[in-house]
Amino acid sequence: MSKHLNITGCFLFLSFFFQTILSAQNTSIGTKDIVSGEVWKDTDGNVINAHGGGILFNNGKYYWFGEHRPSSGFTTQVGVTCYSSTDLRNWKYEGVALAVSDEVGSDIEKGCIIERPKVIYNQKTGKYVMWFHLELKGRGYGPSRAGVAVSDTPAGPYRFIRSGRVNPGVYPLNMTREEQKLTWNPEDYEWWTPEWREAVNKGMFVKRDLEGDGQMSRDMTLFVDDDGTAYHIYSSEENLTLHIAELSDDYLSHTGKYIRIFPGGHNEAPAIFKKDGTYWMIASGCTGWEPNEARLMTASSILGEWSQLPNPCVGKDAKITFGGQSTYILPLKDGGYMFMADVWRPKSLSDSRYIWLPVRFNGKGIPFIEWVDKW
Numbered sequence: 594m595s596k597h598l599n600i601t602g603c604f605l606f607l608s609f610f611f612q613t614i615l616s617a618q619n620t621s622i623g624t625k626d627i628v629s630g631e632v633w634k635d636t637d638g639n640v641i642n643a644h645g646g647g648i649l650f651n652n653g654k655y656y657w658f659g660e661h662r663p664s665s666g667f668t669t670q671v672g673v674t675c676y677s678s679t680d681l682r683n684w685k686y687e688g689v690a691l692a693v694s695d696e697v698g699s700d701i702e703k704g705c706i707i708e709r710p711k712v713i714y715n716q717k718t719g720k721y722v723m724w725f726h727l728e729l730k731g732r733g734y735g736p737s738r739a740g741v742a743v744s745d746t747p748a749g750p751y752r753f754i755r756s757g758r759v760n761p762g763v764y765p766l767n768m769t770r771e772e773q774k775l776t777w778n779p780e781d782y783e784w785w786t787p788e789w790r791e792a793v794n795k796g797m798f799v800k801r802d803l804e805g806d807g808q809m810s811r812d813m814t815l816f817v818d819d820d821g822t823a824y825h826i827y828s829s830e831e832n833l834t835l836h837i838a839e840l841s842d843d844y845l846s847h848t849g850k851y852i853r854i855f856p857g858g859h860n861e862a863p864a865i866f867k868k869d870g871t872y873w874m875i876a877s878g879c880t881g882w883e884p885n886e887a888r889l890m891t892a893s894s895i896l897g898e899w900s901q902l903p904n905p906c907v908g909k910d911a912k913i914t915f916g917g918q919s920t921y922i923l924p925l926k927d928g929g930y931m932f933m934a935d936v937w938r939p940k941s942l943s944d945s946r947y948i949w950l951p952v953r954f955n956g957k958g959i960p961f962i963e964w965v966d967k968w
Contacts, residue, residue, distance in 0.1 A: 626967035662942035690749035737809035758807030
C-alpha cells in the first residue's frame, strides 16, 4: 500500500471518528454538561418532549416524565412520555408511559389536556403512582381535575384509574369554624376589589366547591416525606390559592387532610423540597404562558404555617425566572438539589425548552438559584 493511501486512510478514519463524536453529542443533552435553554435530544437523536414534568430516581436510574406537547395547539394528542438516564445528561426514550385513550367519553380521551405529571414510588405496595392535572376534552380549563394512574414498573405503561376534583365535602384543616359558617355568592363580588380579596381569604371558593365535585386542582406536584407520607400540592380556587393535601397510604386517593396556603396569592407551578427538616417551595405567579417572578415559601411543618420570602432567583433575568416557569426540584445523589423549569413557547409547545439549574444556599441557609451557562 502506498504512503499516499496510508495518509488518505488515516484521514478518512479520523473524519469518521470525529463525526461520530459530534453526532453523539448532537443526539443527547451532552456527555459532560447540562446546558439550559438549548434543544435537547435523546440518545436516538430525537428532540425530547417531556414538558411540565418531574423526575423519579429508582434503583440507580433517573426516570423523567413529562407532557408530550404537539407542534401546534394545546390539547394532548399522545400522553405522558418517559425518558431514562443514569447521569441526568444522556436520556433514552422509554416510550409513552400513559397514553391518551381512543374511547369516546373517556376522561383521558385524545384531545383532553394532561399537564404536570409526577410519579412517586410506594414502598408499601411496590407500585409506581402517577398524578397529573387533567382537563376533559372540549371543556377548556373548567373541570380542573386531578388524575391518577399506576404501574408495576417505573417506565410503565401506567394504567389510568380515575380523575376528579379533590376532597369533596371536607374543610381545610386551617379554615376556622367562623369561616366555615360564612355563606358567599361569588357573583356578588367584583374580582380584585378589597371586598373580593377578603372573601377569597376567608374561603369563598372553598365553600362554593365544598358540596359539589370538590376542590379545583390545576398545576401540581407530589412530595414524599421522610416517613413515607405523600402529599399532593396543587393550585386551587380559580388558581388563587395553593392546597397541600395528604394522600392515602397507597397514594391512590386523598385522606381529607389538607391546608390552604397564601389565599388569593395567585400561585401556580409548585415545586417542593426538604432540607435539614425545613420545607422549601418555589412557585410562579399566573401570567399565562409568559414568565414572571418566582416566589419562595418555607415551613417547618408541611401542614403547618408557611411564610413567603423574596424571589429565590438572582442575577440577570431573575425577575422572569430566566424566562422559565418552575416544575420540579430534584434531590441529587450528592446531597444537592436541581431546579427544573420550562421555557414555554405557545406558538409551538413542542419547541418549549428546559432550564435545569443547581439550587445553592446562602450563609443563612436560604436557597437561591443563579443562572449558569453550563454545569
